[in-house]
Amino acid sequence: DAKTTQPTSMDCAEGRAANLPCNHSTISGNEYVYWYRQIHSQGPQYIIHGLKNNETNEMASLIITEDRKSSTLILPHATLRDTAVYYCIVTGTASKLTFGTGTRLQVTL
Amino acid sequence: EAQVTQNPRYLITVTGKKLTVTCSQNMNHEYMSWYRQDPGLGLRQIYYSMNVEVTDKGDVPEGYKVSRKEKRNFPLILESPSPNQTSLYFCASSLRPPYSYNEQFFGPGTRLTVL
Numbered sequence: 290d291a292k293t294t295q296p297t298s299m300d301c302a303e304g305r306a307a308n309l310p311c312n313h314s315t316i317s318g319n320e321y322v323y324w325y326r327q328i329h330s331q332g333p334q335y336i337i338h339g340l341k342n343n344e345t346n347e348m349a350s351l352i353i354t355e356d357r358k359s360s361t362l363i364l365p366h367a368t369l370r371d372t373a374v375y376y377c378i379v380t381g382t383a384s385k386l387t388f389g390t391g392t393r394l395q396v397t398l
Numbered sequence: 399e400a401q402v403t404q405n406p407r408y409l410i411t412v413t414g415k416k417l418t419v420t421c422s423q424n425m426n427h428e429y430m431s432w433y434r435q436d437p438g439l440g441l442r443q444i445y446y447s448m449n450v451e452v453t454d455k456g457d458v459p460e461g462y463k464v465s466r467k468e469k470r471n472f473p474l475i476l477e478s479p480s481p482n483q484t485s486l487y488f489c490a491s492s493l494r495p496p497y498s499y500n501e502q503f504f505g506p507g508t509r510l511t512v513l
Contacts, residue, residue: 321499332402332488332504333441340499382497384448385431385456388441 291316291379298393301371307364309392311377314358320381322353324362325388326373333376333388336362367396400425402505404489410511411479419474419508421489429492430472431456431502432464434485441488447472448495479512486510 294312301307313322323338337344337351339360344351350363364371376391402423411417423430431446433456443456447466461483463475472491476483489505496502 325502330435330486330507330509332490332506333502334504335501338499338501380496384446384454384495384497385443386441386496386502388433390440 291320291381293377293379293389295375295377295389295392297390298395300395300397301364301367303368303396303398304366307362307367307371307394307396309362309364309375309377309394310359311362312359313377313379316357316379317381320379322351322357322360323378323380323386324349324351325376325378325386326371327376327391328370328373336375367394369396369398372396400503402489402491402503404487404505404508406508407506408509410513412513413480414478417476417479417510419476419487419489419510421472421474421491421505422470423472423489423491423503424470425491425493425503426469427491427493427503428469429495429502430466431490432462432472432474433488433490434458435488435507436485444474444487476510479510481512484510484512 324336325333327333339351353360374391432444433441445464447453487508492502
């Protein structure tokens, strides 16, 4: 599975959009981009996934560049409850999700 | 409510005393998996199971055993725990394996301390 690179940490003001980037320049054609988050020490929570089209659900939007080498997770109106570590994962043929170190998002008042 | 449950949530034990951490899901999922999470090392897969009676090693299987006798349950067994198995453990399940592009559901975690 392709390796991903994310910033270590980001801050966002409550009510503003949080844009979390992820680079996956070695992604191959059949690999999907997944986003999960982990609030404190709780179990990771699925957010969204996509292949090449932009995706939106009730939690977030996922924007994937045309060359699929990077993507951005957008939380449209961040709240304090969105403070968490966000993991960008690319997977295609593996039998597991490979979690990197993720981005620690701090939402502030 | 669809969920993955783990028990116990917290456990302090001593070296060499066999223990089992249970995991159960009520979503009729075929795929189940165990991860451990350690500071600086992230989440690493211990074992996984594609279906009943089918289990396989993940990245860090040493010192652990699993079984999958029923679809809903996937216990993690530490026959002779050692201090380096002190960690936060997560069970996960999904309808199909990760390469089938579906969501994984994680349990709340079990914090294990081995003295």
